[in-house]
């Protein structure tokens with residue numbers, strides 16, 4: 001058995017962003033529409049600051065309109081919902097995203113519910129979850145969408161494959177399972193309460209790990225040749241003590257990469273796998289939303 005192919009999510013995401021930029025250019029020239037994304041950040045969580053800055057930069061680089069709204073950590077639910085309402089009504093904005101997590105006094109589900117489903121580029125509203133589950137045109141969550149693109153690239157046809165999704169969050173596990181099902185996979189959703197998780201995962205041609213437990217998925221869980229997609233991102237202090245003292249972190253996925261790559265057929269690394277796809281898919285979803293809001297075929 002040879003070593004797994006390492007799936008280069010960073011390169012794939014760069015190509016997808018080029019495609020998005022070309023779509024944006026065509027929308028501007030042919031329809032006079034510039035897709036616009038508004039990101040709302042509450043408080044000053046360090047990781048969120050980095051993600052939101054990256055989103056803004058990549059949105060601009062694709063030729064789109066970008067707005068970042070920074071609100072204080074103690075903002076009231078009413079003030080936050082008022083901003084979401086304003087963005088829903090703003091014709092220059094086609095995508096509205098509230099960065100999570102939000103401080104404890106705010107209710108995530110109520111915030112999501114306030115976002116117009118047609119501008120819900122995170123695909124988190126009940127309306128979009130229902131559309132996805134019903135096979136209707138939807139805006140779908142960016143991370144599972146990126147995983148599907150990588151899987152289709154790695155495997156071509158997914159029909160009839162056995163897929164195991166580890167994790168059942170609304171943001172990742174559930175929509176991932178729906179997308180795999182729509183692609184005619186035989187889908188199992190496993191989670192922290194599943195009995196014999198290793199035994200379940202060993203059946204899979206496709207493993208998507210999205211539990212948020214560092215290096216939980218081991219080599220002896222993997223059927224030889226399986227495609228392994230690692231969605232986990234855990235942060236630890238850098239191995240270099242000097243860098244660690246300066247606050248540098250290293251990212252670790254849900255998969256024990258070094259051992260699993262000896263068994264798998266293909267595997268995504270962390271970082272450089274699914275993460276970059278998430279932001280590229282956010283841009284793609286914003287273009288999709290802009291087209292639909294303007295009645296342009298999409």
Ligand SMILES: Nc1nc(=O)c2c([nH]1)NC[C@@H]1CN(c3ccc(C(=O)N[C@@H](CCC(=O)O)C(=O)O)cc3)C=[N+]21
Nearest residue numbers: 051097098099100101122271272273274275276278279
């Ligand atoms: N409303 C909302 N929508 C989100 O989509 C959302 C969110 N809130 N809150 C946080 C999570 C996390 N997330 C990531 C985006 C990009 C990378 C990414 O680009 N990761 C790089 C590394 C980045 C680094 O070095 O920190 C990689 O994996 O190679 C990771 C994670 C989006 N999220």
